[in-house]
Amino acid sequence: MDAAEPPVATGPSAATGPSAATGPSGATWPSVAAAVRDGIRCMLMRGGTSKGAYFLASDLPSDPGARDDLLLRIMGSPDPRQIDGIGGAHPLTSKVAIVSRSAVEGIDVDYLFLQIGVDAATVGDAQTCGNLLAGIGPFAVERGLVPATGERTTVRIRLLNTGDIATAGFATIDGRPEYDGDAVIDGVPGTASAIELEVGGGADKPLLPTGRASDDIDGHTVTLIDNGMPVVLLRGEEFGVDGSEPPAALEADDALAGRIERVRLGAGPLMGLGDVSGQTVPKMILLSPPREGGAISTRAFIPARVHTAIGVLMAASVAAALRIPGAVGHDIAGPLTGDETPVEHPSGTFPSRVEVTRDPDGTWRATSFSLRTARKLFDGMVFPRPRR
Incomplete structure (x- = not known):
């Protein structure tokens, strides 16, 4: 999963002694x-x-x-x-x-x-x-x-x-x-x-929480999507990122982290997550044109550390977005054939399989398939x- 990190939404009790x-x-x-x-x-x-x-x-x-x-x-x-x-x-x-x-x-x-x-x-x-x-x-x-x-x-x-x-x-x-x-x-x-995994959100869970392929937050065009993991997709070029940067370099850029966090805090309420200042979701993913023959290049903030790869469900959310006209990444993705999307990340490529459909009322839905070990x-x- 996908990956996560502190700070998080819930905390432990204050008890420190023996208890039942x-x-x-x-x-x-x-x-x-x-x-x-x-x-x-x-x-x-x-x-x-x-x-x-x-x-x-x-x-x-x-x-x-x-x-x-x-x-x-x-x-x-x-x-x-x-x-x-x-x-x-x-x-x-x-x-x-x-x-x-x-x-x-x-x-x-x-x-x-x-x-x-x-x-x-x-x-x-x-x-x-x-x-x-x-x-x-x-x-x-x-x-x-x-x-x-x-x-x-x-x-x-x-x-x-x-x-x-x-x-x-x-x-x-x-x-x-x-x-x-x-x-x-x-x-x-x-x-x-x-290990073959299939994950679906069911009839009551739309793929796009706002119902829109893109939104504007803090002056940036973003896509808010949840295909098993709440994710905000951003254009890497708007943040000076081309998809070649190592995670440590991105983590060390405090100014970049601050800009991304402002967008994340604005996305929380729009995604139905409320105040996310103490949560590890949504994840923030910068998208760039593919560099290694895949469909897209990613750098995932989770949210302060940068993932050394990419979480399964984060990749599933990216792969689904690439198939939605108007979503961030759709216009810069490499050729998409079949239901497998090679998502590039800092340590290789993740082959994410998704099936994306649209209801008669315009609601987008997705099911993801992945091979893990x-x-x-x-x-x-x-x-x-x-x-x-």
């Missing part, structure tokens, strides 16, 4: 002191170009404040190095996925994504993550929430942060996920087993720090 919370089944969850002593079941997985800690909802407190406080202890936040936790000192590696069986007919599991602040004590749920989504199906099989079905297993997933529905298809052998394979994705070394890194008990 009601678990998902109504039972009393063990105290923090017990969790510190005995540990909590956790699986660390790489999902796409991100990495995160995966938990069953039943292994965490159901009270959001108690849960968030515990996760900060586990990840080692706030600390720029996250030296006393399992976070990786970067927004792309300070993520949590919480999974449970779904009570919705036709859906196998529910997936809640939480972005853990690195150097700030923040836990955000305003967005989802399409990269960690790649690991949800295998995790559900690993934990026995969904049975493997022969050599290929399909898992239907409800994304609780956004309401989107995803379908994940992946290889299984002897009732377990198969992580070895020949699939390659830019931004991840080596090869792994392919994921891998189980470790499975065991994680021990939260006793106090923050």
Whole structure:
């Protein structure tokens, strides 16, 4: 997912001592002191170009404040190095996925994504993550929430942060996920087993929140689009960006960051997100003509750090916009053939597949398809720090 970073919309409770919370089944969850002593079941997985800690909802407190406080202890936040936790000192590696069986007919599991602040004590749920989504199906099989079905297993997933529905298809052998394979994705070394993802917003979620292909914010022409991730598309040339800049150079340009943030703050209310000054959405993506034979060149602000690649759902939003006349990027995109869009990013190219349709009333809609990989890194008990 897609990628995220602090500051974020929601924060943890102020509690720092041992406490109890009601678990998902109504039972009393063990105290923090017990969790510190005995540990909590956790699986660390790489999902796409991100990495995160995966938990069953039943292994965490159901009270959001108690849960968030515990996760900060586990990840080692706030600390720029996250030296006393399992976070990786970067927004792309300070993520949590919480999974449970779904009570919705036709859906196998529910997936809640939480972005853990690195150097700030923040836990955000305003967005989802399409990269960690790649690991949800295998995790559900690993934990026995969904049975493997022969050599290929399909898992239907409800994304609780956004309401989107995803379908994940992946290889299984002897009732377990198969992580070895020949699939390659830019931004991840080596090869792994392919995971096919389909994500759709449903009938109640239009692709363009304002209903317009473009809007004007702070003197800039922008496209506000949400194909699984709220995104603002900007013309790179208006900001002096040609699509060749390394992420570190863009991050170091305070004047550029300030201009982009002004647009982001103006976009929030138009996208139905309200005041986004404390949120990680919408993402801000500068578009430039393709440089490496793809459809478009991107530099994604998430929102203060610049993504070293691009999130799955960010790429899906870009790919959908390129197919809408009048949207930012439509006029500078390379040739689009079929439903696959090669989206260039700082570390390669992401082949995003989308199907874009228009209702009789003019409403644009999209479904995205992507090939990702994921891998189980470790499975065991994680021990939260006793106090923050």
